[in-house]
């Protein structure tokens with residue numbers, strides 16, 4: 592374990608809507624989720640008819656035979672915050688998959704009603720207790736077999752006391768060269784391996 596300051600989980604934060612795993616609830620029916628399972632085909636959200644899988648535009652897609660609705664599958668945007676607080680990097684230990692138990696920057700789903708930067712600021716506050724200002728876009732990360740897109744911003748804290756939110760079991764502050772050593776994930780999950788790489792890339796300036 593890196594010699595970094597630990598700040599114990601301090602009370603219940605406002606419920607953090609949007610762990611990465613929530614995407615499972617958002618995916619259309621009949622597609623492979625990031626957990627590797629395939630959901631069962633369901634019904635047309637417009638008219639209730641059972642959807643059928645047909646080739647459309649070169650891909651197998653679910654289509655409603657009655658009204659023509661096509662269940663397009665789109666990756667869900669996730670905002671991520673690489674936060675500096677008093678000269679150190681803020682990481683939270685994830686409670687949920689993917690990469691439960693790993694240290695990662697605060698991250699969560701972008702919701703309708705907010706911009707991506709607003710979502711990043713909100714998630715940062717929910718997961719770390721800190722009010723932050725964004726400084727720059729770090730990068731946009733996606734992979735063809737992963738059903739989320741991560742938009743990562745760099746920011747700094749304006750105030751607040753670091754405290755782990757609902758989606759985290761612990762919060763830590765890591766100075767330069769103090770990042771926790773984390774082994775690559777076991778198993779075959781593309782999402783796990785991809786997310787592990789994203790975490791390493793966005794935190795690389797602190798290595």
Ligand SMILES: [Zn+2]
Pocket residue numbers: 635636637638639640655656657658659660
């Ligand atoms: Zn329909």
